[in-house]
Amino acid sequence: MKIVDLIAWFEEWANPAWQESWDNCGWQIEPGVLQEEARVLICLTPTLAVMQEAIAHQKAGIPVNLIFAHHPLIFSPPKSLRSGNPIAEMARLAFIHNIGIYSAHTNFDQVQDGTADVLAQILELQQVSPIVPTQPGLGYGRVGLLKSSFALKELLATIQSRLAPPALIISPTADLEQKLDKIAVLGGSGASFISAVVKTGAQAYLTSDCKFHQFQESRDRDLILIDAGHYATERPACDRLVQKFRTVNLDWVQLSQQDEDFRLFVQ
Incomplete structure (x- = not known):
């Protein structure tokens, strides 16, 4: 092609x-x-x-x-x-x-198999819809139901194993044993969507690039904020794009091995 x-x-x-x-x-x-x-x-x-x-x-x-x-x-x-x-x-x-x-x-970001949709698929969310619809079938972020109720600690373990972020930042008052059913996700910088996420009834929100007072806002609005980093939340969609490009029989397509996170976490 x-x-x-x-x-x-x-x-x-x-x-x-x-x-x-x-x-x-x-x-x-x-x-x-x-x-x-x-x-x-x-x-x-x-x-x-x-x-x-x-x-x-x-x-x-x-x-x-x-x-x-x-x-x-x-x-x-x-x-x-x-x-x-x-x-x-x-x-x-x-x-x-x-x-x-x-x-x-x-x-x-808005389309099926785009950045948010891939995150929803990785977490196996069901009955998925956009956090903010932009036109029929499209929109920013995704919100859906877990296949079965998870404790927060189980959700965090799943995020760690499937996204491999260098670190997770979560709301400090979060109860790790709290049972979760409804989750919102948005790859990349998603803190500006907190109000929209609250309106969906989601109990937890996976995104990235959240600031100090945005964690405060989420706590005050009973939303568990989970920041997994920009790279970890968007890189999976790039891998999915490789798979979709292979369906059109390109001579050659590959995921970069030199993509960078731009952040180093020192233990």
Whole structure:
């Protein structure tokens, strides 16, 4: 499948028109690869490490020509491109090595098998619906019922084993023996959705990037807040994207091994 056809197929599923006004989904850099057979490296964040990984594959005989990322490379127009600037360096390498960079961010967050939906599947939630619907069948986050009542400590153990976060932050007054039935999830920075989660009746909310006073707010509203980190809550959807891309018989598609969490937890 050519890159132009792969992107058209993807955009029928996760239309860039659904992105938020502040977002920058779609082509970040397109160096003239649209008519080439797609050989795709999928990542959470397009970094120089991922670009070097793609170049290493080229040198090994695999002509990778597309980095498909969840996070945009460019959120706002840079005022200049200068040597030593990471975006400038990514652009330089992209054109030298003929590697496109495409991002699917808030449009991918909303869809079936997107970031939130994959988290709901990992926790085996049932009767799932969006926390905040945006249009029929789409929306941000997911809320659903556990297959059977879990104690909070069992839910935390499940999150640890299936998402492998470097650490979990939870509401300090949470009762680890409390039985849970209804859970909300949202990959990435989801603290702004706390009020919407409370309205769903969820007892616990798995997300990331929560601040001190957001834990206070959740405690005061009887919601158990679970912060598993940005990387751990969004990386699984990238793996799912690899699986979906394989269904369209690409010549080559692989999950990046150089994606970075950007945080180191010191024991």
